[in-house]
Amino acid sequence: MKGYLGIDVGSVSTNLVFLDEEGRVREAIYLRTRGQPINALQEGLRQLAGRLPENTGILGVGATGSGRFLAGIIAGADVVKNEITSHAVAASTLVPGVQTILEIGGQDSKIIILRNGVVTDFAMNTVCAAGTGSFLDQQAARLNIPIEEFGQLALQSTAPVRIAGRCAVFAESDMIHKQQMGYSLPDILAGLCEALVRNYLNNVGKGKEILPPVVFQGGVAANAGMRRAFEQALGWKVYVPPHYDVMGAVGAALLAREKMAGGGSTRFRGFGVADTNFKAGGFTCENCPNLCEVVEITCEGEAVARWGDRCGRWSGSLGYQDEEIRNAV
Amino acid sequence: MKVTFPHMGHMWICLSAMLEYLGVNVVVPPPTSKRTLTLGARHAPEFACLPLKLNLGNFMEAAEQGADTILMAGGCGPCRFGYYAQVEHAILEDLGYNYRLVVLEPPRKHIGELLSKIKYITGHNSWREVIKGIYFGYQKARMVDDLEKQAHFLRPREVQRGSTDRAFKRALQEVIAARDPQDLPKVREKVRRIMGAVAVKPRPVLRVGIVGEIFTLLEPFVNYDLERKLGYLGVETDRSIYLSEWINDHLFLGLVRGQRSRKEACRAAAPYLNHFVGGHGQETVGSAVIYARQGYDGVIQLLPFTCMPEIVAHSVLPGISNELGIPVLSITVDEQSGEAGLVTRLEAFVDLLARRKGVVVQ
Ligand code: SF4
Numbered sequence: 001m002k003g004y005l006g007i008d009v010g011s012v013s014t015n016l017v018f019l020d021e022e023g024r025v026r027e028a029i030y031l032r033t034r035g036q037p038i039n040a041l042q043e044g045l046r047q048l049a050g051r052l053p054e055n056t057g058i059l060g061v062g063a064t065g066s067g068r069f070l071a072g073i074i075a076g077a078d079v080v081k082n083e084i085t086s087h088a089v090a091a092s093t094l095v096p097g098v099q100t101i102l103e104i105g106g107q108d109s110k111i112i113i114l115r116n117g118v119v120t121d122f123a124m125n126t127v128c129a130a131g132t133g134s135f136l137d138q139q140a141a142r143l144n145i146p147i148e149e150f151g152q153l154a155l156q157s158t159a160p161v162r163i164a165g166r167c168a169v170f171a172e173s174d175m176i177h178k179q180q181m182g183y184s185l186p187d188i189l190a191g192l193c194e195a196l197v198r199n200y201l202n203n204v205g206k207g208k209e210i211l212p213p214v215v216f217q218g219g220v221a222a223n224a225g226m227r228r229a230f231e232q233a234l235g236w237k238v239y240v241p242p243h244y245d246v247m248g249a250v251g252a253a254l255l256a257r258e259k260m261a262g263g264g265s266t267r268f269r270g271f272g273v274a275d276t277n278f279k280a281g282g283f284t285c286e287n288c289p290n291l292c293e294v295v296e297i298t299c300e301g302e303a304v305a306r307w308g309d310r311c312g313r314w315s316g317s318l319g320y321q322d323e324e325i326r327n328a329v
Numbered sequence: 330m331k332v333t334f335p336h337m338g339h340m341w342i343c344l345s346a347m348l349e350y351l352g353v354n355v356v357v358p359p360p361t362s363k364r365t366l367t368l369g370a371r372h373a374p375e376f377a378c379l380p381l382k383l384n385l386g387n388f389m390e391a392a393e394q395g396a397d398t399i400l401m402a403g404g405c406g407p408c409r410f411g412y413y414a415q416v417e418h419a420i421l422e423d424l425g426y427n428y429r430l431v432v433l434e435p436p437r438k439h440i441g442e443l444l445s446k447i448k449y450i451t452g453h454n455s456w457r458e459v460i461k462g463i464y465f466g467y468q469k470a471r472m473v474d475d476l477e478k479q480a481h482f483l484r485p486r487e488v489q490r491g492s493t494d495r496a497f498k499r500a501l502q503e504v505i506a507a508r509d510p511q512d513l514p515k516v517r518e519k520v521r522r523i524m525g526a527v528a529v530k531p532r533p534v535l536r537v538g539i540v541g542e543i544f545t546l547l548e549p550f551v552n553y554d555l556e557r558k559l560g561y562l563g564v565e566t567d568r569s570i571y572l573s574e575w576i577n578d579h580l581f582l583g584l585v586r587g588q589r590s591r592k593e594a595c596r597a598a599a600p601y602l603n604h605f606v607g608g609h610g611q612e613t614v615g616s617a618v619i620y621a622r623q624g625y626d627g628v629i630q631l632l633p634f635t636c637m638p639e640i641v642a643h644s645v646l647p648g649i650s651n652e653l654g655i656p657v658l659s660i661t662v663d664e665q666s667g668e669a670g671l672v673t674r675l676e677a678f679v680d681l682l683a684r685r686k687g688v689v690v691q
């Protein structure tokens with residue numbers, strides 16, 4: 001079997017997918033990053049190698065997510081792409097004609113507007129917890145509900161409670177208050193979903209023209225209550241694609257396929273990199289008052305990539321690396 | 330008297346040329362850095378605009394090098410810029426600095442006062458000399474602007490990554506080194522050769538117009554080197570304000586012909602924003618319209634967090650984007666904005682433009 005590898009290294013999760021030559025998802029791996037992106041990526045590669053048949057050929061590799069440069073260096077990626085483009089490519093391949101993508105992950109959320117298959121607008125939220133999955137995680141933990149059961153319970157609600165969701169802190173106290181007033185658990189859970197949806201639409205979705213088909217993806221799309229809340233708020237049917245939680249990686253793999261269609265051979269370093277000694281280190285450059293925090297990636301003790309310097313003093317001194325990353329972007 | 334002034338991109342080149350030509354002792358503040366920002370942000374009111382914080386930091390760092398007089402432009406109108414100089418001066422006094430403050434108000438309103446302030450700074454020089462000095466500074470500003478424009482064109486097309494930046498740096502040194510107006514033709518010839526030596530190859534590029542608040546536009550430290558980043562992503566940029574244009578508009582009252590003027594921008598803004606809102610709000614709107622008409626692929630608006638005129642412009646831009654069919658991305662900067670998020674948004678915006686146009690940029 002031959003195919004393409006997609007890698008999405010984010011702050012919360014690290015996802016890998018393997019696509020066959022037709023672009024079908026054959027394997028998908030979802031891991032927690034736990035602040036150690038290199039370990040997570042290596043673990044993912046190890047697991048993937050274990051699941052794929054012995055003689056699988058990797059034709060191309062794409063990397064995305066906030067750790068995309070890191071992943072690109074370690075795995076040897078042919079394409080390094082930002083999350084917006086990767087998510088858009090994945091959704092428009094799986095749901096042709098999609099015009100709106102709602103994406104909510106553990107620590108961030110975005111909205112992407114497409115027309116005629118092309119991204120025309122987008123927005124991201126990476127700072128406010130009230131608009132991301134961690135909001136639901138926190139409240140579920142408060143209520144002692146496993147997050148997996150959250151959605152099904154919320155669906156049982158007949159009259160969701162209105163919860164002030166402008167800010168995660170206020171939402172929590174408001175929710176406790178409603179709990180004490182004796183509202184049922186499903187009604188409170190459904191109310192939380194509605195609060196998150198309101199928040200998302202008022203912040204990330206502000207001023208965006210949301211038209212169907214609407215796709216809902218990211219880890220939070222697993223929550224059926226969230227999907228229903230979106231459908232009620234928007235008045236459209238909302239699709240949750242298969243592999244909704246690894247769409248970034250799917251998009252990166254699709255982009256790698258697109259790139260390799262132009263010929264050439266992959267830069268993939270092979271699954272062996274799972275056992276190579278990569279380290280991410282860093283130092284503060286004190287050569288000028290900017291005091292840049294430079295990130296340095298070493299492979300078996302040798303520096304292979306650096307970034308974070310404003311002036312190019314460190315990243316530029318590794319000549320080839322710069323060129324290689326940039327060609328892949 | 331040791332005169333200093335706030336940094337705003339390459340403005341120091343023009344100002345020191347003018348002042349030094351007139352025999353004024355100049356202290357150029359160290360380049361704006363994180364330290365400058367830390368110093369300024371610590372002592373400025375939290376909700377002051379970012380430029381004020383950086384100005385303040387510049388003055389504190391310049392004082393370490395012996396500066397005792399601040400030269401600043403004044404302003405009027407609804408935005409906070411009109412009070413900048415006075416507020417900064419008051420903060421510095423509270424901190425125990427002994428700075429003299431000289432504010433140059435716009436000539437349109439206070440021509441007499443302006444002239445006496447200039448006289449104060451330039452001392453014994455004759456008016457003829459003063460005018461020569463000012464014109465010398467202006468010519469340098471124009472040369473620097475031309476260099477920047479060439480760099481904007483070359484960067485996305487260069488064969489060897491970084492060759493434009495290296496040439497630009499060298500050319501800039503030549504301009505800085507010129508001591509006398511008579512040397513300028515020679516310098517002009519030299520920098521032309523330096524920039525001409527950058528090898529380019531024809532490849533598809535995208536064209537993006539950058540609009541917004543002047544300080545954020547001109548100071549690479551604040552905008553995270555936006556133009557360079559875009560250049561590397563295969564984008565040729567233009568900027569709605571260049572320093573020499575600003576000087577011509579505001580100090581020479583548009584006397585120099587053949588330079589783009591804010592009047593055009595304000596005219597183009599009229600259907601969307603019909604009156605002055607302070608700062609460069611109206612120019613931002615008008616320039617976006619002009620870029621759309623000129624067939625640019627996209628527009629990026631740069632604004633400091635809490636900047637009032639640009640927030641007004643920001644609320645008008647989506648309508649222009651819809652009506653004229655040009656994608657617009659607004660980028661707000663403050664002392665907390667992160668570079669990684671900015672890079673992601675820029676890359677996504679460039680992808681959007683490229684796919685929309687159906688071209689593959691590098
Ligand atoms: S990396 Fe460059 S800009 Fe950053 S502190 Fe060092 S010398 Fe200064």
Ligand code: SF4
Pocket residue numbers: 378379380408409410411542607608609633635636637638639
């Ligand atoms: S233009 Fe904006 S940043 Fe500048 S002084 Fe006015 S409000 Fe502040």
